[in-house]
Amino acid sequence: MHAIIDGFAAAFRLIFTLNPELLGIILLSLQISGTALVLATLLGLPVGAFLALRRMPLRGVVISLLNTGMGLPPVAAGLFLYLLLSRSGPLGFLGLLYTPGAMIIAQSILAFPIVASLAHAAIANVDPVIRQAAITLGATPFQESVAIIKEARYSIMAGIMAGLGRVMAEVGAIIIVGGNIAGYTRVMTTTIALETDKGNFELAIALGVILLAISLAITTGLRFFQRLGRSGTTVNSWA
Amino acid sequence: MGLELEISHVSKNYNGNPILRDCSFVFARGRSYVLQGPNGSGKSTLFRILALLEPPDRGKISYHDNGRVLENNLALRRRITLVLPGTGIFNTTVFNNVAYGLKIRGFSNAAIEDRVSDVLAAVGLAHKRFHRALELSSGESKRLGIARAMVITPEILFLDEPTANIDPVNTEIIEEVILRIKKEWQATILMITHDPAQARRLGDDLLLMQNGKIIPS
Numbered sequence: 314m315h316a317i318i319d320g321f322a323a324a325f326r327l328i329f330t331l332n333p334e335l336l337g338i339i340l341l342s343l344q345i346s347g348t349a350l351v352l353a354t355l356l357g358l359p360v361g362a363f364l365a366l367r368r369m370p371l372r373g374v375v376i377s378l379l380n381t382g383m384g385l386p387p388v389a390a391g392l393f394l395y396l397l398l399s400r401s402g403p404l405g406f407l408g409l410l411y412t413p414g415a416m417i418i419a420q421s422i423l424a425f426p427i428v429a430s431l432a433h434a435a436i437a438n439v440d441p442v443i444r445q446a447a448i449t450l451g452a453t454p455f456q457e458s459v460a461i462i463k464e465a466r467y468s469i470m471a472g473i474m475a476g477l478g479r480v481m482a483e484v485g486a487i488i489i490v491g492g493n494i495a496g497y498t499r500v501m502t503t504t505i506a507l508e509t510d511k512g513n514f515e516l517a518i519a520l521g522v523i524l525l526a527i528s529l530a531i532t533t534g535l536r537f538f539q540r541l542g543r544s545g546t547t548v549n550s551w552a
Numbered sequence: 553m554g555l556e557l558e559i560s561h562v563s564k565n566y567n568g569n570p571i572l573r574d575c576s577f578v579f580a581r582g583r584s585y586v587l588q589g590p591n592g593s594g595k596s597t598l599f600r601i602l603a604l605l606e607p608p609d610r611g612k613i614s615y616h617d618n619g620r621v622l623e624n625n626l627a628l629r630r631r632i633t634l635v636l637p638g639t640g641i642f643n644t645t646v647f648n649n650v651a652y653g654l655k656i657r658g659f660s661n662a663a664i665e666d667r668v669s670d671v672l673a674a675v676g677l678a679h680k681r682f683h684r685a686l687e688l689s690s691g692e693s694k695r696l697g698i699a700r701a702m703v704i705t706p707e708i709l710f711l712d713e714p715t716a717n718i719d720p721v722n723t724e725i726i727e728e729v730i731l732r733i734k735k736e737w738q739a740t741i742l743m744i745t746h747d748p749a750q751a752r753r754l755g756d757d758l759l760l761m762q763n764g765k766i767i768p769s
Contacts, residue, residue, distance in 0.1 A: 446639070449603055
């Protein structure tokens with residue numbers, strides 16, 4: 314029990330004294346996960362919107378694949394990416410293995426189906442009257458699609474937050490393709506795994522607390538956007 | 553300004569049930585028509601077809617401008633509008649809802665500001681311009697739906713039950729607005745209502761929807 318209390322005390326010391334190693338790890342985590350989320354959103358949002366707004370062959374199959382991808386085990390994703398990026402793999406010439414770039418790709422792969430799938434659901438669930446209203450007011454087909462996507466914006470944001478939650482908490486994929494190199498590819502989750510193995514609980518607990526705080530912030534953000542969906546306070550950002 | 557609308561031998565089925573049967577009529581420009589009839593008689597379906605939201609199964613809808621038949625395209629769609637019964641309010645401010653029709657037509661911000669302000673004043677929503685539209689009462693939502701249509705000055709305005717399920721005060725405001733549109737713009741107005749007294753107050757011509765056909769009443 315003493316060890317746990319001492320561990321927490323040391324961890325909070327690290328947090329409140331803004332320990333440079335701790336800050337470096339947090340910053341790198343946010344950089345990698347943030348970049349991965351931006352990439353996943355840039356790809357996932359158009360895919361989700363296209364699936365929701367246009368009819369095409371095999372649409373149902375693609376949606377099922379995306380939904381399946383939401384539960385993709387990070388370790389499996391990491392393994393496949395490792396095989397692709399390893400020196401003998403088809404993308405080995407890129408020299409990305411054990412770099413932040415590989416970690417960004419891994420996390421993008423994990424976040425993409427979440428963002429695309431939830432964007433699809435958000436846009437497909439917009440009341441059909443909204444589309445009709447846009448048409449009756451003189452919208453072109455493109456303007457009509459924009460109106461529908463704007464209507465779904467809060468649910469789309471909630472999907473993006475869910476994607477962020479996924480990548481921030483993920484360890485399996487990035488530890489395989491990132492290698493957990495101190496100061497280069499070592500992020501919060503991989504540090505917790507490593508330091509726990511070594512019995513250095515202070516840094517692990519400090520990062521765990523920070524991760525929990527980030528998780529709480531993400532959940533709060535998620536609820537905020539969900540509330541704004543069809544009821545709540547004024548946000549003047551629509552048109 | 554003004555379009556003439558002719559429907560000839562229009563039929564429409566839903567799930568095998570005939571809703572409109574060989575329906576024909578000519579709506580003259582600048583007049584107001586009030587369509588009545590029991591629920592399920594095909595009034596709203598007719599309006600959706602006339603507003604070019606969906607095609608008829610058989611028959612033809614033609615819009616005429618000084619004897620010239622217009623093509624069914626964006627230019628024509630922008631000269632008419634339908635205020636839906638569930639108004640399809642966008643999840644944004646009252647101002648942005650009304651401004652929508654002008655923004656998609658490429659109006660300048662100054663022109664949008666002027667016209668939206670005028671229309672909001674006309675429907676009594678000027679004080680709510682920055683309010684979230686979804687928080688309006690049902691009567692205010694109906695007024696907002698009409699304001700969105702008014703701002704784009706349609707030549708034919710379809711109103712599908714514009715005063716259904718709202719209180720007398722909001723009903724009176726909406727009736728005044730409709731009479732003003734009719735008087736000031738000489739727009740053709742087609743309206744559905746279940747209130748016979750309102751039909752007499754607002755309509756030049758009263759029509760009845762019966763057995764999938766339009767009958768002058």
